[in-house]
Amino acid sequence: MSLLEIREVSHYFGGLRAVYNLNLKLEGGELMGLIGPNGAGKTTVFNLVSGFYTPTEGEVLFLGQSLAGLRPHQVTARGMARTFQNIRLWNSLTVFENLCLSQHYHLGYGLLGAILRTRRFTENERRIRKTAQQLLEILGLSHYADELPKNLPYGMQRRVEIGRALSLHPRLLLLDEPAAGMNPSEVDQLIDLVRWIREEFKLTIWLIEHQMRVVMNLCEIIKVLDFGETIAEGAPVEVQQNPRVVQAYLGDEEDSHA
Numbered sequence: 319m320s321l322l323e324i325r326e327v328s329h330y331f332g333g334l335r336a337v338y339n340l341n342l343k344l345e346g347g348e349l350m351g352l353i354g355p356n357g358a359g360k361t362t363v364f365n366l367v368s369g370f371y372t373p374t375e376g377e378v379l380f381l382g383q384s385l386a387g388l389r390p391h392q393v394t395a396r397g398m399a400r401t402f403q404n405i406r407l408w409n410s411l412t413v414f415e416n417l418c419l420s421q422h423y424h425l426g427y428g429l430l431g432a433i434l435r436t437r438r439f440t441e442n443e444r445r446i447r448k449t450a451q452q453l454l455e456i457l458g459l460s461h462y463a464d465e466l467p468k469n470l471p472y473g474m475q476r477r478v479e480i481g482r483a484l485s486l487h488p489r490l491l492l493l494d495e496p497a498a499g500m501n502p503s504e505v506d507q508l509i510d511l512v513r514w515i516r517e518e519f520k521l522t523i524w525l526i527e528h529q530m531r532v533v534m535n536l537c538e539i540i541k542v543l544d545f546g547e548t549i550a551e552g553a554p555v556e557v558q559q560n561p562r563v564v565q566a567y568l569g570d571e572e573d574s575h576a
């Protein structure tokens with residue numbers, strides 16, 4: 319059984335076909351890349367997989383079970399966590415509080431438990447704070463625990479987002495352009511970090527990334543989308559030499575220089 323399976327998924331926004339007949343099997347332990355020019359449908363695929371969108375056609379299976387009809391938090395509860403292309407953190411809370419609140423939502427023991435300070439609440443509370451503390455250390459963020467995320471360098475904000483996802487103890491981690499907006503040294507650190515958390519947390523990772531250096535360094539297998547369709551899938555070297563991929567990216571370059 320694959321960890322994640324996408325079966326003939328298509329998605330339309332009104333008349334726009336954003337994803338067409340997508341198939342995928344992701345096995346436990348893999349580190350896969352999802353690449354393609356801007357607008358290829360990559361983020362839409364993540365939104366379909368993580369319960370933010372319902373596929374127009376087809377289905378997504380996680381651990382052999384269909385995710386049809388599940389809300390994002392229910393998908394998370396099954397063991398899938400993600401980060402967003404545009405960082406989404408609670409900006410009025412500190413970094414430490416961000417890593418606690420994500421877990422509160424996840425555990426959901428209810429308002430009454432919090433008011434009455436039940437034993438379960440107190441125990442959960444202790445566990446939550448411990449996990450947050452550990453994540454801060456692991457991610458090299460201890461120094462920023464009491465800062466607001468917006469006051470952190472960009473690379474560090476991305477780390478907090480990865481920490482927020484990890485705080486949910488996922489088996490599958492989806493990263494949407496984790497290196498976006500990072501400077502070269504932050505990118506190097508990110509590559510090391512992703513590799514390390516995968517080993518440490520025994521995670522399966524699926525990563526969207528625009529920076530080829532990141533993808534080629536990290537991924538064992540890469541899926542390439544163009545206009546919502548898979549145009550290539552394989553090892554980094556194969557994909558890099560695939561004429562359809564080269565063509566798709568040249569088109570993208572021309573657009574961006576137009």
Ligand SMILES: Nc1ncnc2c1ncn2[C@@H]1O[C@H](COP(=O)(O)OP(=O)(O)O)[C@@H](O)[C@H]1O
Nearest residue numbers: 331334336354355356357358359360361362363
């Ligand atoms: N919520 C939405 N409503 C309408 N169109 C959308 C929406 N989200 C994405 N699109 C369109 O779907 C296509 C794929 O977008 P997206 O998945 O964000 O691409 P990528 O992440 O590969 O850059 C684009 O043409 C985009 O404009």
Ligand SMILES: [Mg+2]
Nearest residue numbers: 360361362403
């Ligand atoms: Mg995107």
